Amino acid sequence: MKGLFYRAGVSDAEPKFVIQETCLPEALGSHQVRVKVKACGLSPLDLKLLSDVGIQRDLIPVGRDVAGVVLQVGTDVSFFQPEDEVVGILPLDSPCSGLCDVIDIDEHYLVQKPEKLSSVCVAGALRDGLCAYTALHTHARMAAGHTLLVMDGASSFGLMCIQLACYHGAKVLTTSHSPQKRTFLEQLRPSVARVIPVENGSSDLLSVVLEETGGLGVDIIVDCGVRLQEEDESEETKFLPHKHNIISVLGVGGHWVTSHQELQLDPPDCRLLYLKSASVSFLNPEVWTASSAQQGRYLHILKDIVEKMSAGVLRPQPEEAVPRYEATVAMEAVQRHEKKKAVVQL
Structure with missing residues (x-):
């Protein structure tokens, strides 16, 4: 199984984003969900933020906005069952790249995906929706x-x-x-x-x-x-x-x-x-996954975003999905700010 990673500490002459073989542990955690990824959103890596929160690795997973189907659930998982369609954002310290075929993620980072909402659409727009919610409701108390x-x-x-x-x-x-x-x-x-x-x-x-x-x-x-x-x-x-x-x-x-x-x-x-x-x-949208202090509120926001997208209240700009073999080139363009974001369809 292959995923996309950022190789830290290399010279500019070498490729910074690399496809790397990876594997999942055989045992699934009690609150973890095994998900088959159908689409993954790519956004710029904030390397300074990762360093500030103490995440320093040679290979940093890339692609954290994921949509997919549940394959297996841990013994204590209560929110999901196999075959459920889900969407969520991998935490900052996740060892998995969202571009892997299958990933393990804690159930408290996922919400149900409405059936009428495409995986590509929600994976590409979830982060923007979270930023908008955080800015207008959490910070500005809009009324x-x-x-x-x-x-x-x-x-x-x-x-x-x-x-x-x-x-x-x-x-x-x-x-x-x-x-x-x-x-x-x-x-x-x-x-x-x-x-x-x-x-x-x-x-x-x-x-x-x-x-x-x-x-x-x-x-x-x-x-x-x-x-x-x-x-x-x-x-x-x-x-x-x-x-x-x-x-x-x-x-x-x-x-x-x-x-x-x-x-x-x-x-x-x-x-x-x-x-x-x-x-x-x-506005730091990463604060939700960097801290578990308001996990319930975060899940409520994610659920409301996908429901409003499904109902047509939020209509994101359509993002053309790229195949996985173009993910490295797409991520390099995103990191150089030539593109705001990209979506990879698996």
Whole structure:
């Protein structure tokens, strides 16, 4: 049985992602489930995060968002039976690669997959749905009547945020990074109240938001990264908002959810947040599988995501699945950020 792994500590000249033979233990743990994988989602490896939590291996398993069919259950498993279709995210310290034909996983990381939902669709969109839920419900405490600003709403994560917010009765503003993305987002009306183009480098973000909110600012902002320096115009950051612009469009008591891992706020930024009694949260979707403190809540979120996807409330952008023999090339493109994600069909 073969899986995809990241080889740590090699030079740039050598391939970092390798196909490696692996095998499962004969005995299944009492709370473990043996799953035949049908689809696996690939997302970038956060090597610094793995190092911070003490996971240091020569070979790091790749592919953690999985959908498949239960083959066998442990003696104390109560949630699943053989032949059940399941979906879940492997924990950070899992020894299994999601690209193996068969994997062992604890039952508390899995939920039932609705029959009408395809394995490829749910494996590709589960992480985005989890991020959207974590940002809007866990951090921002979104409620009906709130005004939400989603940066880069045409991204897979941004689209999930827009759909989830509209379902709960929030007013949504969003930004677009290209004319094509603006056209796509305009088609989402009336779900999206206003699309703010930022592709020309200079944006009227503050004036448009104040116009749409009657001068009050937005209740919630969800970003996809920010610029820390005004003069930073690199290819990766030129469409990202500056941190001061983000704080400026926040309303009183507003909440900013950022995915920027190394955000630095200067004293004037902190003063402005203080004056608005606003708050900042960091979006780390890995925290659910890195800690078991709120395992029940995590499973409730996963279950709600797949049910809303099955009902059509959440409609992820279709992701074309690649065959397993292209998984290494696809993962290298994802790790270089040439692609946001990829889905492998087994």
